[in-house]
Amino acid sequence: MHYDAIENRHGLPHDPLKALVAPRPIGWISTVSKAGICNLAPYSFFNAVGEKPGYVVFGSAGIKDSLKNIAETGEFVCSLATWDLRTHMNMSSASVPYGVDEFPLAGLTAIQSRFVKPPRVKESPVALECRHFQTIALPGAGRYTQSYNLVIGQIVGVYIDDRYLRDGIVDTPAMKPIARLGYMDYAVVGAENTFTLTRPDVDASGHVIPGSAKG
Numbered sequence: 001m002h003y004d005a006i007e008n009r010h011g012l013p014h015d016p017l018k019a020l021v022a023p024r025p026i027g028w029i030s031t032v033s034k035a036g037i038c039n040l041a042p043y044s045f046f047n048a049v050g051e052k053p054g055y056v057v058f059g060s061a062g063i064k065d066s067l068k069n070i071a072e073t074g075e076f077v078c079s080l081a082t083w084d085l086r087t088h089m090n091m092s093s094a095s096v097p098y099g100v101d102e103f104p105l106a107g108l109t110a111i112q113s114r115f116v117k118p119p120r121v122k123e124s125p126v127a128l129e130c131r132h133f134q135t136i137a138l139p140g141a142g143r144y145t146q147s148y149n150l151v152i153g154q155i156v157g158v159y160i161d162d163r164y165l166r167d168g169i170v171d172t173p174a175m176k177p178i179a180r181l182g183y184m185d186y187a188v189v190g191a192e193n194t195f196t197l198t199r200p201d202v203d204a205s206g207h208v209i210p211g212s213a214k215g
């Protein structure tokens, strides 16, 4: 099949787009309101888009509570959603009224961050503490009037649980990060489904020497 994405008449029972950009990492976004109430929610339209300095982005359908808090206070934290925390992560996505703190709702502990006010998820092995850079309103198209908002944050602090550092290298598979596929499906990263590829080299005469593969 091959369809016009603005018309979006794919003829399938469900929109396939999210199943095509997969797996998507989950930014588990914590914020705090001006009144000091915490908020936590998962966003899988999420990624890191730069490293020196680091930047992250996430996309929100409309203006959700996380965006309201970020607009008020200018800070957020992205904790890593893992296999062990999958049901907690899911609970934190409940559509509860503004002002309800999802940390206790999801059975999680809010622990103080180091560089920003919103807390991180204590049970999670990684947290990226971010300062809000910009929010861009993305226009609707065709019969889609829902506006998406792209939030960009600069990473100002990084927390890593030392138990996942082995000889100075982060053991990502040991943390078992989870990622979103399409529909209600997820993937989990483990040692059994990771591999190593070194980048190709180009020698002095311009010949490309292929990288090596392991795993």
Ligand SMILES: Cc1cc2nc3c(=O)[nH]c(=O)nc-3n(C[C@H](O)[C@H](O)[C@H](O)COP(=O)(O)O)c2cc1C
Binding pocket: 026, 039, 040, 041, 042, 043, 044, 045, 046, 059, 060, 061, 062, 064, 065, 066, 067, 089, 090, 092, 093, 094, 095, 096, 180
């Ligand atoms: C795994 C997962 C990923 C999600 N990704 C997004 C997303 O990228 N954008 C979005 O608007 N909502 C997303 N949602 C839904 C939000 O988490 C949900 O609307 C939540 O209530 C928003 O919380 P907030 O209003 O406290 O910010 C996702 C839900 C789940 C379970």
